[in-house]
Amino acid sequence: MSEAVWDIVCVGSGIAALTYAAALTAQRPGLRVLLLEQHTVAGGYSSEFVRPKQGARFDCSLHKLSGMGEQGNLRQVFRALGLEGQIRLHFSPVLFQAAGPLWLEVSESPEQALAGLLQAFPGQREGLLRFFDDIAVHGKNGYLQFEMLQGRYEPDFAAMRYARKHLKNITVRDALRRMFDDPQLRELLALPSIYVGSFPEQCSYLYFLHVVYANLYMRSAYMDGGSQRLSNLLVEQIRARGGEVVLNVNVERILVDKSSMRATGVATDRGEFLAREVLVNASPVYALEQLFEPMPELEASRQLVSRIRPANATSTLYLVLDEDPARLGLPHAETMLLADDPDAAWSARERSRADPVNETLAEEAYWQRSSLEITNYHALDASGGRVVIVNALDDPRHWPRRKTPEYRAKKKRGQQALLERVGRHFPDLSDHIVYAELSSPHTYQRYTNNTAGSGYGALVAPDAAPALINHRFPVAGVSFLSAWVAGSGYEAAMGYSMFKASTAAPAAASV
Numbered sequence: 001m002s003e004a005v006w007d008i009v010c011v012g013s014g015i016a017a018l019t020y021a022a023a024l025t026a027q028r029p030g031l032r033v034l035l036l037e038q039h040t041v042a043g044g045y046s047s048e049f050v051r052p053k054q055g056a057r058f059d060c061s062l063h064k065l066s067g068m069g070e071q072g073n074l075r076q077v078f079r080a081l082g083l084e085g086q087i088r089l090h091f092s093p094v095l096f097q098a099a100g101p102l103w104l105e106v107s108e109s110p111e112q113a114l115a116g117l118l119q120a121f122p123g124q125r126e127g128l129l130r131f132f133d134d135i136a137v138h139g140k141n142g143y144l145q146f147e148m149l150q151g152r153y154e155p156d157f158a159a160m161r162y163a164r165k166h167l168k169n170i171t172v173r174d175a176l177r178r179m180f181d182d183p184q185l186r187e188l189l190a191l192p193s194i195y196v197g198s199f200p201e202q203c204s205y206l207y208f209l210h211v212v213y214a215n216l217y218m219r220s221a222y223m224d225g226g227s228q229r230l231s232n233l234l235v236e237q238i239r240a241r242g243g244e245v246v247l248n249v250n251v252e253r254i255l256v257d258k259s260s261m262r263a264t265g266v267a268t269d270r271g272e273f274l275a276r277e278v279l280v281n282a283s284p285v286y287a288l289e290q291l292f293e294p295m296p297e298l299e300a301s302r303q304l305v306s307r308i309r310p311a312n313a314t315s316t317l318y319l320v321l322d323e324d325p326a327r328l329g330l331p332h333a334e335t336m337l338l339a340d341d342p343d344a345a346w347s348a349r350e351r352s353r354a355d356p357v358n359e360t361l362a363e364e365a366y367w368q369r370s371s372l373e374i375t376n377y378h379a380l381d382a383s384g385g386r387v388v389i390v391n392a393l394d395d396p397r398h399w400p401r402r403k404t405p406e407y408r409a410k411k412k413r414g415q416q417a418l419l420e421r422v423g424r425h426f427p428d429l430s431d432h433i434v435y436a437e438l439s440s441p442h443t444y445q446r447y448t449n450n451t452a453g454s455g456y457g458a459l460v461a462p463d464a465a466p467a468l469i470n471h472r473f474p475v476a477g478v479s480f481l482s483a484w485v486a487g488s489g490y491e492a493a494m495g496y497s498m499f500k501a502s503t504a505a506p507a508a509a510s511v
């Protein structure tokens, strides 16, 4: 296999790479595409692991596909990939249930969500109307950017200019502080920033609006079988069209002919694979650090990626229960456990960022004070077992090295802290836990090579310079395709891959 010349060889088989390869091989039957994956399963974050003794299936990331309403971008991607007939979608009537200091169901219909919030916070009417207007106008313009690039959507350009000037450069926290004086309402409305791996003080308000639009106006859904099934369906498509996905292969180097500054393939722990093009699904920060030989020509790109700030990593508590989670206070797919005191949580995070290796500060900030996301997977797909997953955004820098006694002790502490938080608000749940396991930011990094363990790619902060890594990259035949360049989540990663496949350079589509 190593001597064959492929049209495209891909470093990694995450959802961005799988989507691109499936779309391109459908357009060009016979195109020779090879995906090389270091892990034992395909999909990157779009995968699962099982605990057979507990009869449990744990999804590594997916609990919500945004843009799955009839008009949603991701629904159109699913249609174009021929996935619709093969999957069963699960729509939840509630976007999420808020719990903790405030108990409220946020409907997945924008009109009902607004009505519910107006009823719960009658004094905040003006701000709420303005917030929902921002989502409907500016969130929509951001959401339809690929449609716009392809001439299928004409936005209100005056609104776009206003948004670029006034909404892009402020954080979610600052924007909401201008509209609302109730800290709990601000925390509640800011919760979707978790979907892109950021806290309200980190995320650009304009980017956030488009994320809310994608989830609320374009509806979100889960699919039976979860993310691994999605990845496996795409692998089947690629293989059926002559492409290949090979597991347990670690790409060690991207081969470059220095005389022409053109990529010629990759070197792996199983030999070399020659190709006309190399697609990098791995983090560009990691790729520039690890996969290219030192070359002065790459200096500008190295500087560019050094300015990328990874979104937050995650610590995840996986639980198996001996009772239906719906009977224990988690009737909906998603529950957001709100910070008891949002301003104190923000201060704790600021203190931790100033001294990121300080374990006490970080544990207080991320585990004890900040809002947490709880997913009842049993409500989404009961075939995976009575599984509940608790996600806390986290920072790898305060975690000791893996396989050390300090690391093991910290995992225990993390598990206890999250269990204690959840147990305080859902006391019945504690008596029904039959299995618990915690993954740390290091776990995520180990299985995907993503920089700082970030599953959400780059942080889209108000001052974020767009990661124009593909623009004038000095090695011809190399391109980057992942959440790091597309934006966080399945919808962005898959949508961008479809867009790239539809505009693929002739070399990639030459067969």
Ligand SMILES: Cc1cc2nc3c(=O)[nH]c(=O)nc-3n(C[C@H](O)[C@H](O)[C@H](O)COP(=O)(O)OP(=O)(O)OC[C@H]3O[C@@H](n4cnc5c(N)ncnc54)[C@H](O)[C@@H]3O)c2cc1C
Pocket: 011, 012, 013, 014, 015, 016, 017, 036, 037, 038, 039, 042, 043, 044, 045, 046, 060, 061, 062, 063, 064, 065, 066, 249, 250, 251, 252, 281, 282, 283, 314, 316, 391, 444, 447, 448, 449, 450, 454, 455, 456, 457, 481, 482, 483, 484, 487, 488, 489, 490, 491, 493
């Ligand atoms: C806890 C969590 C929950 C999430 N929940 C959601 C959600 O509900 N909805 C949503 O839309 N998004 C969610 N996301 C985000 C979403 O999962 C990711 O944005 C998306 O899956 C990223 O896909 P990707 O293809 O860009 O990269 P990845 O999934 O990171 O794929 C990169 C692949 O490259 C491989 N690789 C790296 N280096 C090498 C090498 N040297 N050799 C070979 N292979 C290599 C990796 O093993 C990996 O398979 C979540 C993320 C996390 C962490």
